[in-house]
Amino acid sequence: MHSFTEENYIKAIYKLLESGDETISTNAIAEKMRTKAASVTDMLKKLAAKKLINYQKYQGVSLTGKGEKIALNIIRKHRLWEMFLVEKFNFKWDEVHDVAEQLEHIQSDKLIEELDKFLNYPKTDPHGDPIPDAKGKLLVRKSKSLSQFRVNDVCIMTGVVDHSPAFLQYLDKTGFQLGNEIKIKDSVEFDKSLQIIVSKKNTFFISYDVAKNILVILK
Amino acid sequence: MHSFTEENYIKAIYKLLESGDETISTNAIAEKMRTKAASVTDMLKKLAAKKLINYQKYQGVSLTGKGEKIALNIIRKHRLWEMFLVEKFNFKWDEVHDVAEQLEHIQSDKLIEELDKFLNYPKTDPHGDPIPDAKGKLLVRKSKSLSQFRVNDVCIMTGVVDHSPAFLQYLDKTGFQLGNEIKIKDSVEFDKSLQIIVSKKNTFFISYDVAKNILVILK
DNA sequence: ATAAATTTTTAGACTAATCTAAATTTTATT
DNA sequence: AATAAAATTTAGATTAGTCTAAAAATTTAT
Numbered sequence: 001m002h003s004f005t006e007e008n009y010i011k012a013i014y015k016l017l018e019s020g021d022e023t024i025s026t027n028a029i030a031e032k033m034r035t036k037a038a039s040v041t042d043m044l045k046k047l048a049a050k051k052l053i054n055y056q057k058y059q060g061v062s063l064t065g066k067g068e069k070i071a072l073n074i075i076r077k078h079r080l081w082e083m084f085l086v087e088k089f090n091f092k093w094d095e096v097h098d099v100a101e102q103l104e105h106i107q108s109d110k111l112i113e114e115l116d117k118f119l120n121y122p123k124t125d126p127h128g129d130p131i132p133d134a135k136g137k138l139l140v141r142k143s144k145s146l147s148q149f150r151v152n153d154v155c156i157m158t159g160v161v162d163h164s165p166a167f168l169q170y171l172d173k174t175g176f177q178l179g180n181e182i183k184i185k186d187s188v189e190f191d192k193s194l195q196i197i198v199s200k201k202n203t204f205f206i207s208y209d210v211a212k213n214i215l216v217i218l219k
Numbered sequence: 220m221h222s223f224t225e226e227n228y229i230k231a232i233y234k235l236l237e238s239g240d241e242t243i244s245t246n247a248i249a250e251k252m253r254t255k256a257a258s259v260t261d262m263l264k265k266l267a268a269k270k271l272i273n274y275q276k277y278q279g280v281s282l283t284g285k286g287e288k289i290a291l292n293i294i295r296k297h298r299l300w301e302m303f304l305v306e307k308f309n310f311k312w313d314e315v316h317d318v319a320e321q322l323e324h325i326q327s328d329k330l331i332e333e334l335d336k337f338l339n340y341p342k343t344d345p346h347g348d349p350i351p352d353a354k355g356k357l358l359v360r361k362s363k364s365l366s367q368f369r370v371n372d373v374c375i376m377t378g379v380v381d382h383s384p385a386f387l388q389y390l391d392k393t394g395f396q397l398g399n400e401i402k403i404k405d406s407v408e409f410d411k412s413l414q415i416i417v418s419k420k421n422t423f424f425i426s427y428d429v430a431k432n433i434l435v436i437l438k
Numbered sequence: 439a440t441a442a443a444t445t446t447t448t449a450g451a452c453t454a455a456t457c458t459a460a461a462t463t464t465t466a467t468t
Numbered sequence: 469a470a471t472a473a474a475a476t477t478t479a480g481a482t483t484a485g486t487c488t489a490a491a492a493a494t495t496t497a498t
Contacts, residue, residue, distance in 0.1 A: 003454080003455090005454080005455065025475075025476085026475075026476055026477085027474095027475065027476080035455095035456075035457090036456075036457065036458085037475075037476065037477085038456085038457070038458080038459095038476085038477075038478080039455070039456050039457070040476090041476065041477055041478085042454090042455075042456080042477095043455080043456095046454090046455095057463085057476080057477070058462090058463055058464065058475080058476060058477080085330075088333075088337065089329075089330065089333035089334070089337065090333060091329070091333075095329070098327070099325065099327045099329075099330055102325045102326065102327075103325060106318065106321045106322060107321065108317070108318045108321075110308075110310070110314070110318075111304075111308065111318055114307075114308035114309060114310075115308070118307065118308065222484075222485090224484080224485065244445075244446085245445075245446055245447085246444095246445065246446080254485095254486075254487090255486075255487065255488085256445075256446065256447085257446085257447075257448080257486085257487070257488080257489095258485070258486050258487070259446090260446065260447055260448085261447095261484090261485075261486080262485080265484090265485095276446080276447070276493085277445080277446060277447080277492090277493060277494065
């Protein structure tokens with residue numbers, strides 16, 4: 001249907017659009033795809049010809065309905081496979097990305113249906129990211145960054161912003177898990193670092209940088 | 220490491236060599252790969268440069284040790300995935316091939332280790348084909364074609380030669396399964412067709428063509 | 439053993455995806 | 469509003485894999 005490369009561009013465009021803007025730039029895509037702007041322009045022409053993106057020279061890029069549907073399907077597959085690897089194959093949440101990146105391109109509707117069923121229709125992946133359903137419907141999370149809360153707020157950890165192994169391993173080491181209760185004990189005005197109590201037991205100091213990358217909802 | 224295309228050539232060469240000959244021809248590979256001889260020649264040069272095949276112009280092709288190891292690893296992955304699809308995802312044995320053909324190229328040692336463990340280290344795939352172990356060791360089957368046996372021989376079905384959905388569905392419909400006992404009741408000299416009793420219950424007439432494609436061992 | 443047939447390889451071209459360098463357009467700055 | 473800076477696109481090359489048509493080597497047949 002579409003090449004791996006096309007799928008990867010579509011996914012990159014989707015993810016860039018997710019962060020708010022109406023359209024995104026050639027350079028932004030080039031950076032995300034770790035390629036050069038000239039290569040991106042070529043691909044944009046191709047995707048526009050296939051009606052997967054809205055694209056006019058120099059005017060930025062957005063996805064068509066068709067393109068968005070493809071993006072959501074790839075993300076669905078990626079997140080289901082991540083869940084599978086963690087739940088069934090003893091992968092850690094910091095180990096799944098590269099393999100899921102490959103598995104997300106496997107073409108088989110039956111495979112994905114069975115995968116979803118096998119996992120008992122999970123709503124989120126191991127990082128707390130929502131899994132689009134078979135129709136491409138995606139639950140919007142109401143989570144906010146822990147850094148936006150104040151002293152004495154009690155929250156539940158629901159996800160992460162940064163998905164890098166380094167950050168995920170840091171969370172593992174300090175014992176953070178999705179679903180944990182986090183109470184903000186104190187806040188340092190100078191560097192916005194926080195003192196928090198996790199699961200009513202463990203007290204930690206975390207930097208503003210860490211707090212920004214932890215997603216929570218108010219309890 | 221190696222491209223999907225390279226892996227597919229290596230696998231095709233391995234399978235052609237399996238059927239006996241010391242070396243195989245450019246045309247044979249072209250037919251198997253559904254491509255043209257000229258394309259094959261180009262790829263042979265590339266694989267020879269990577270020392271995966273032994274190749275001298277006009278002199279046929281064989282695999283080097285390195286090439287054979289790669290082939291066995293791809294076959295290992297293919298067969299483990301087939302087993303997984305049938306055992307865990309409700310695929311029929313005639314439905315697995317295309318998906319396994321994609322999954323066999325996924326690169327992750329941990330994934331394959333866990334897959335093998337998850338399936339409890341199976342020795343054969345859903346078609347009875349042996350699964351190479353992690354070191355590339357492959358059990359050689361002593362099975363022979365049912366067509367080589369005589370009246371009153373009692374055999375156990377261990378595999379199939381033809382893997383086409385049409386043939387596998389025919390076997391399903393008539394109720395053949397791996398492990399079934401097959402007793403040869405009668406043989407028609409004219410067309411070499413057989414009358415057989417499966418599992419001491421069901422009597423069938425099968426053509427020579429079908430008999431040739433059923434692998435068995437003497438009970 | 440020579441000619442004919444077949445197989446295989448080479449030559450040259452094509453597509454997809456990429457790149458560098460140059461040209462063009464847009465945006466920002468004075 | 470003119471110009472400088474930045475972003476984007478075009479032009480032309482490159483690599484992997486494929487193709488057709490022609491050339492070369494091998495095999496088969498007389």
